[in-house]
Amino acid sequence: MSASKRDELVQKALGVFYRNGFHAAGMDLLAAETGVSKTSMYKHFRTKEELILAVLRLRDEQFRNWLYRRMDEIGDSPAEKLLGMFDAMGEWFAEKGYRGCMFIKASAEYQDRDDPIHAQSAEHKRLLFNHMRDLAQDAGASEPEKLARQLLLLKEGAIVTAHLGHTDDPASDAKMAASAILKVSGVK
Amino acid sequence: MSASKRDELVQKALGVFYRNGFHAAGMDLLAAETGVSKTSMYKHFRTKEELILAVLRLRDEQFRNWLYRRMDEIGDSPAEKLLGMFDAMGEWFAEKGYRGCMFIKASAEYQDRDDPIHAQSAEHKRLLFNHMRDLAQDAGASEPEKLARQLLLLKEGAIVTAHLGHTDDPASDAKMAASAILKVSGVK
DNA sequence: CCCAACATGAACAGATCGGTTAATGTTTTC
């Protein structure tokens, strides 16, 4: 039971869940798509919930690493990095196979706030908020927390709209709206 | 098979789906909660999908009627009505049992863009957009479509965050952000 | 009052759900 084998299963399960949804993807399908028997699956993960939680942990790590890096690359100043989030979103939306945010989906299928899957999805959003708040502070915002919350509202809205809305360019709309918000937030 | 009986089933099924999710609520549960036998259920709706589509139609009608009315009551001018949307959102979020937007949930469980359930959810968002665009035009916005899209980004973001985020007041954040956007949109 | 039309419940399909068991490889270790 190598650790990397488990990681590989989680990685592949992530794709299966993302494409099919959590309830719709059964353990039989997951085992088949990862090229492993169901028994092996249950050697690595005691329950389906445990597998889902592992998938969400990996997704959180992958997504935040990618996003923070892109924001850093795109913007020089803190304010530019904040706006850069929306450019990064645009890149993500343009990927083929884009189907929205895994955590929003998870919270839609596991709605109870004290469900571990819901709680872990909320934690991901909280970590994103912390990062945005720190950047907003560095950017000199008069109310960094409020600014961070507002920019994240635009981000979540764009994520949903990119999957559910007409096919325009929500990332660009969000970025222009963000600029307007930055202007009234004491950020130069 | 009175028409009102069918409506009553759809009405009750709406609540069951909203609380449990679409995959998680089976036809047995739906029949039990509507106080009707499964056979009767299938007399009124040929498949589960047909029931879901009927539920979404009802929800669309209920939600838009309610929202448009509240926006009208809250604001006198078109610009005030636009901002009033966020007050209405705040009222909705505060309802006990709030679990997010039914159409976002539906699109999360039925992801394919050509799935009828996904398509109907998208249609709801499109109708909302039309209304907002008309109001934005009446309000004198320089680019009414863009303004409508941006305000709706804030709305979708707030809806998601009210369910998944920390428990602050996303409707109020969204409203203040919307004010900033209105200012740069040629709306007095 | 009788018969047709409709509504109902219970039982049943066949498939799939999450999860387990027991028997069979395949390594690793001494």
Added chain:
DNA sequence: GAAAACATTAACCGATCTGTTCATGTTGGG
């Protein structure tokens, strides 16, 4: 090279899934 440890497979478990069948009410019209 034998024995212990680990991985894998296929078959199975009871529950639940969407959807159907059939036998029994129940109701309204002539």
